[in-house]
Amino acid sequence: NAGVTQTPKFQVLKTGQSMTLQCAQDMNHEYMSWYRQDPGMGLRLIHYSVGAGITDQGEVPNGYNVSRSTTEDFPLRLLSAAPSQTSVYFCASSYRADTGELFFGEGSRLTVL
Amino acid sequence: GENVEQHPSTLSVQEGDSAVIKCTYSDSASNYFPWYKQELGKRPQLIIDIRSNVGEKKDQRIAVTLNKTAKHFSLHITETQPEDSAVYFCAADYGQNFVFGPGTRLSVLP
Numbered sequence: 576n577a578g579v580t581q582t583p584k585f586q587v588l589k590t591g592q593s594m595t596l597q598c599a600q601d602m603n604h605e606y607m608s609w610y611r612q613d614p615g616m617g618l619r620l621i622h623y624s625v626g627a628g629i630t631d632q633g634e635v636p637n638g639y640n641v642s643r644s645t646t647e648d649f650p651l652r653l654l655s656a657a658p659s660q661t662s663v664y665f666c667a668s669s670y671r672a673d674t675g676e677l678f679f680g681e682g683s684r685l686t687v688l
Numbered sequence: 689g690e691n692v693e694q695h696p697s698t699l700s701v702q703e704g705d706s707a708v709i710k711c712t713y714s715d716s717a718s719n720y721f722p723w724y725k726q727e728l729g730k731r732p733q734l735i736i737d738i739r740s741n742v743g744e745k746k747d748q749r750i751a752v753t754l755n756k757t758a759k760h761f762s763l764h765i766t767e768t769q770p771e772d773s774a775v776y777f778c779a780a781d782y783g784q785n786f787v788f789g790p791g792t793r794l795s796v797l798p
Contacts, residue, residue, distance in 0.1 A: 608785065615697070617777060617790040618732070625784055633785060634690070665731065672784045676722070679731040 576601050581666050581680035588656040588687045596651040596683050598666030606672040607649040611635065611662040612682075618665065624649055625672045656687045690715065690782045694789030701768050702797050709792045711778035712760040718780040721754060721761045726775045726791075735776075736763070768796045 582597045600607065608623035620633030624643040638660060640652040649668075653660060666680040691714045701707050713721075722737035738745045738752045738761065745752050749768075754761040765772055773796045778789040 606784075610788075615790060617694075618788040620785055620787070623785050631784070634787075675720075676734045676737070677724075677732075677786065679733070681731055 578602065579666055579668055579678050579680040581664075581683050584681065584683055586683065586685050588653075588685065590656060590658060590687060592656050594653050594656065596653075596664055596666070596685075598649045598651065598680060599647050600649075600666075600668040600678070601647065602668065602670075602678065603646060604668035604670050604678070605646070606669040606675075607643065608633070608667050608669075608677075609639070609641065609649070609651045610665045610667060611660075612665060613662050621651065621664075623672075653685075656685075658687045661685060661687045690787045692778060692780050692787050692789040694778050694792055696792060697790065698793045698795070700795045700797060703768060703770060705768055707765045707768055707772070707794055707796075709763045709776055709778070709794075710760060711762070711780075711789050712758075713780040713787075714759070715780070715782055716756075716759065718782060720781040721752070722779050722786070723752060723763050724777045724779065724788075726777065728774070732777060765794075768794075770796050770798055772796050 579600045605626045609621040610618040622641040624630045664683045667677040669675040694711045719740040724732035725735045726732040749766045751764040775791045779786045
């Protein structure tokens with residue numbers, strides 16, 4: 576099993592550009608989520624999904640879109656990148672939404688100039 | 689609102705000493721409290737967790753205690769080693785998602 580796979584690992588964008596961070600898991604997990612990690616602020620939830628076709632907003636959803644057309648994939652789209660979106664992004668999945676180990680991807684470091 | 693506080697933000701201990709990190713949560717309905725360890729440049733990984741029907745759980749040098757009445761839980765690391773140096777995050781479940789604390793950077797000095 577590959578676990579949770581995120582791409583790309585590094586990306587530099589200019590303000591206003593759009594891009595998609597890809598996330599795939601091969602563990603048949605129903606729950607998938609995206610976090611951003613900024614110094615001193617821990618892991619903040621952007622969007623999450625409890626199953627295919629279902630998505631919901633987390634703590635910091637503005638400027639991001641998600642979709643969950645399959646159980647395996649949960650892409651995160653930046654619509655119009657801003658410098659405030661410079662961060663490290665982690666995708667994570669779990670067998671259950673409320674109780675269960677979160678398996679994280681390796682992270683994607685995004686810089687917006 | 690959904691909130692998890694974590695203290696201290698940084699902690700330095702001598703090798704062999706114990707380390708304690710404390711977290712508080714705001715929702716009395718939370719039932720699951722995991723702890724994650726993140727080494728520099730790596731992804732967070734689960735090291736131990738506890739559920740609300742248990743007051744304490746131990747795994748070798750790591751233990752977690754939970755006080756549901758006071759809404760706080762703690763991570764205890766005994767006989768610390770240099771490889772314990774990392775950032776530790778506590779978390780609590782809030783229904784359909786997890787809220788993380790801001791993290792504690794633990795440095796174990798040789």
